Amino acid sequence: MDWQLGGLPLHPLLVHLTSVAVPVAALVAIAVAVWPAARRWLTVGAPLIGLVALVSVPLATSSGEWLESREKETALLERHTELADGLLPWSIAVFALLVLWWGWHRFGTERITNRGAVRAVAVVGPVLLVVVGVVSLIEVVVIGHAGAVSVWKG
Numbered sequence: 001m002d003w004q005l006g007g008l009p010l011h012p013l014l015v016h017l018t019s020v021a022v023p024v025a026a027l028v029a030i031a032v033a034v035w036p037a038a039r040r041w042l043t044v045g046a047p048l049i050g051l052v053a054l055v056s057v058p059l060a061t062s063s064g065e066w067l068e069s070r071e072k073e074t075a076l077l078e079r080h081t082e083l084a085d086g087l088l089p090w091s092i093a094v095f096a097l098l099v100l101w102w103g104w105h106r107f108g109t110e111r112i113t114n115r116g117a118v119r120a121v122a123v124v125g126p127v128l129l130v131v132v133g134v135v136s137l138i139e140v141v142v143i144g145h146a147g148a149v150s151v152w153k154g
Contacts, residue, residue, distance in 0.1 A: 003063040011063040015147065018056040022087070022140045025053035025094050026133040032101060033129035039105060047102050050095035057091045060084070076150035083143045090139055093132040101125055 003010045028046050031038035039046075061084050068081055104121060112118055 001062070001066070003066040009063065009067045011060065011067045014056065014060040014063050015144075018053070018060040018087075019140055019144055021049070021053040021056045022091060022094075023137055025050045025091070025098070026136040026140075029094050029098055029101075029129045029133040029136075032098070033126035033133070039101075043106075044102060047095065047099045050091075050098040054091045054095040057088050061088070074150065076146070076153060080143065080146040080150045083139075083146050087136075087139050087143060090132060090136045094136055097125075097129050097132055101129060 028038075028042060028049050032042055032046050042049075064081060064084060068077060071077060104125065108121070109118060
């Protein structure tokens with residue numbers, strides 16, 4: 001695919017989408033994990049936000065690979081691209097956990113009679129959501145910083 005529009009590479013545009021969507025999804029994951037009111041307000045919106053973030057990552061990485069093949073290879077650029085390859089698994093985790101958390105609260109808590117299972121999910125679910133949210137935030141910052149350094153110092 002030709003990742004340009006009007007002769008300009010699409011990567012900067014798609015990176016900005018990712019650098020907004022992934023942190024928003026991460027913050028939503030943290031919010032629904034620790035704040036029941038947020039879970040009620042966001043309902044199906046939380047997984048949808050996670051989906052936007054998830055879809056943005058391969059778009060940014062694909063456009064970045066296209067752009068990288070047209071640029072002079074540097075150690076800074078290589079570091080940025082290696083770091084960027086690590087974001088997709090975290091975005092998948094955020095999306096999957098948001099879907100599971102929404103599904104659990106929408107359908108699971110009413111149907112599960114084992115109180116131990118309900119308590120276990122009530123503890124493990126938020127911990128996982130917070131962990132993947134925090135790691136996703138850190139990943140985006142580290143990847144973005146490495147990309148900025150590769151552009152401005154490379």
